Amino acid sequence: MVVVGGGLAGLSAALDLAEAGVPTTLVERRPFVGGKAYSFHDSVNGVELDNGQHIYLRCCTAYIALLDRLRLRGSMRLQEQLRLPVVDPRTQQMSAIEASAGVPAPLHLLMSILRYRHLSWRDKAMLGRAMWPMLRMGDRGRRRLDDVSFGDWLRARGQSDAVIDRFWDLIVLPTCNDRSDAVSAQQAILVFQLGLLRDPHGADIGVAKQGLSVVAEAALGAFQAAGGETLLGSAARALDHDGERVTGVVLGNGERRAAAGVVAALPPHRVAELLPEEWRGRFSALDQFELAPIVNVHVEWDRAVLREPFVAVLDPSVQYVFNRSLITEQDGPTQWVTCSLSGAHAEASMAQGAVAEAAIAGMRRAFPAAAEAEVLRWRVVKEMEATFRPRPGLGRFRLGTTTSVRNLLLAGAWTDTEWPATMESAVRSGQAAARGWLERT
Numbered sequence: 001m002v003v004v005g006g007g008l009a010g011l012s013a014a015l016d017l018a019e020a021g022v023p024t025t026l027v028e029r030r031p032f033v034g035g036k037a038y039s040f041h042d043s044v045n046g047v048e049l050d051n052g053q054h055i056y057l058r059c060c061t062a063y064i065a066l067l068d069r070l071r072l073r074g075s076m077r078l079q080e081q082l083r084l085p086v087v088d089p090r091t092q093q094m095s096a097i098e099a100s101a102g103v104p105a106p107l108h109l110l111m112s113i114l115r116y117r118h119l120s121w122r123d124k125a126m127l128g129r130a131m132w133p134m135l136r137m138g139d140r141g142r143r144r145l146d147d148v149s150f151g152d153w154l155r156a157r158g159q160s161d162a163v164i165d166r167f168w169d170l171i172v173l174p175t176c177n178d179r180s181d182a183v184s185a186q187q188a189i190l191v192f193q194l195g196l197l198r199d200p201h202g203a204d205i206g207v208a209k210q211g212l213s214v215v216a217e218a219a220l221g222a223f224q225a226a227g228g229e230t231l232l233g234s235a236a237r238a239l240d241h242d243g244e245r246v247t248g249v250v251l252g253n254g255e256r257r258a259a260a261g262v263v264a265a266l267p268p269h270r271v272a273e274l275l276p277e278e279w280r281g282r283f284s285a286l287d288q289f290e291l292a293p294i295v296n297v298h299v300e301w302d303r304a305v306l307r308e309p310f311v312a313v314l315d316p317s318v319q320y321v322f323n324r325s326l327i328t329e330q331d332g333p334t335q336w337v338t339c340s341l342s343g344a345h346a347e348a349s350m351a352q353g354a355v356a357e358a359a360i361a362g363m364r365r366a367f368p369a370a371a372e373a374e375v376l377r378w379r380v381v382k383e384m385e386a387t388f389r390p391r392p393g394l395g396r397f398r399l400g401t402t403t404s405v406r407n408l409l410l411a412g413a414w415t416d417t418e419w420p421a422t423m424e425s426a427v428r429s430g431q432a433a434a435r436g437w438l439e440r441t
């Protein structure tokens with residue numbers, strides 16, 4: 001087998017295939033694995049940074065099982081129970097969305113919602129009108145909502161623009177990488193059902209204490225230990241085929257690699273580039289995907305400006321702030337923090353200095369300690385193709401793992417896992433591709 005793409009989807013597929021005894025080669029374009037989730041040495045600032053802060057939730061069961069399999073739980077920091085502090089820069093008041101210990105879902109959120117200072121009492125009273133139907137909705141009912149925008153669905157249940165902005169989008173934006181108005185209701189509702197409404201621990205938040213590449217590198221190590229072959233820095237240029245089936249891949253240097261089957265663990269438009277012209281019509285769904293950016297602003301302050309590991313900020317130029325010094329257990333007089341900006345269409349086309357300036361100004365408004373502090377260094381990382389956009393109507397174009405070409409399988413966070421573009425979706429898709437192959441042979 002050849003697995004093309006060394007992101008979490010490709011690594012998961014390759015690992016399962018190799019461990020099942022299938023001779024497998026992993027082909028990755030870049031000289032390192034990890035795809036959208038990696039860390040790198042920032043030579044200008046002399047520190048290791050993630051390409052973008054990644055979180056996972058306790059409901060990400062496939063990702064957590066992978067961490068366990070790679071013995072990486074100790075490299076992670078997972079909350080015992082959900083606590084998400086939220087600050088309003090206009091008042092600098094902090095209020096948290098948090099679970100009450102020992103209380104079943106969804107009542108575990110009730111106390112914190114009653115205490116939540118960033119919504120009016122009227123808005124709080126209206127929240128139930130949207131939460132209750134989500135709680136009762138089954139999988140089929142949810143899937144029927146793919147064509148509807150979550151914003152429209154919420155407004156039809158009495159949610160005001162303020163409550164969408166100050167509550168619903170707080171969760172939708174980082175998980176779906178877009179605002180409620182641009183996201184399919186089926187996609188957003190799945191997030192709330194899995195994370196907040198069905199299990200009191202579903203949304204406990206986890207982060208890596210080390211650079212993010214630790215996961216991909218451990219997966220690569222396990223793959224190689226199982227006998228897998230790796231071609232790093234080697235792009236696939238095309239699929240080789242005999243008209244009916246795939247016969248291998250053509251690499252960038254023209255070398256042909258024969259294979260019994262291929263897993264294309266790539267973003268949708270990259271899969272399309274590899275397909276022979278005569279198969280393009282069968283895979284026209286790939287053209288339906290649009291990609292969306294995430295921008296991260298890494299800032300070193302000359303002193304501690306943040307006490308919590310992370311805080312959501314009701315300011316679009318800041319969004320979520322992560323205390324990297326605390327998370328990575330690197331105490332010192334200075335503090336590294338990372339602002340993660342999802343759905344960052346505006347920031348993606350701004351100059352890096354302007355993005356950093358806006359985020360730093362936003363942090364100064366939100367955190368009194370930052371208002372007094374100096375910025376020592378910063379680095380902006382723009383990921384222009386961070387995720388697919390889960391727009392209304394996209395669900396029907398998310399392709400399954402097995403395809404009409406018998407020995408061509410697909411994997412990637414964008415395939416039909418139902419999850420938004422996450423590490424969980426990537427791992428699930430890769431494992432499904434390996435299963436699909438093993439069941440066919």
Ligand SMILES: Cc1cc2nc3c(=O)[nH]c(=O)nc-3n(C[C@H](O)[C@H](O)[C@H](O)COP(=O)(O)OP(=O)(O)OC[C@H]3O[C@@H](n4cnc5c(N)ncnc54)[C@H](O)[C@@H]3O)c2cc1C
Pocket residue numbers: 004005006007008009010027028029030033034035036037051052053054055056234235236237265266267270294295296383385386387411412413414421422423424426
């Ligand atoms: C900044 C940022 C923040 C994010 N935050 C979160 C988060 O908090 N939580 C979360 O769960 N998810 C988050 N995500 C999303 C998550 O990282 C992705 O959904 C997931 O990693 C995608 O994995 P994948 O394997 O499907 O695809 P990719 O990671 O895109 O992997 C595809 C791989 O294929 C390689 N490739 C492409 N073309 C070729 C070719 N022709 N030949 C060989 N190789 C090729 C690429 O180099 C890449 O390594 C974030 C993403 C970004 C960018």
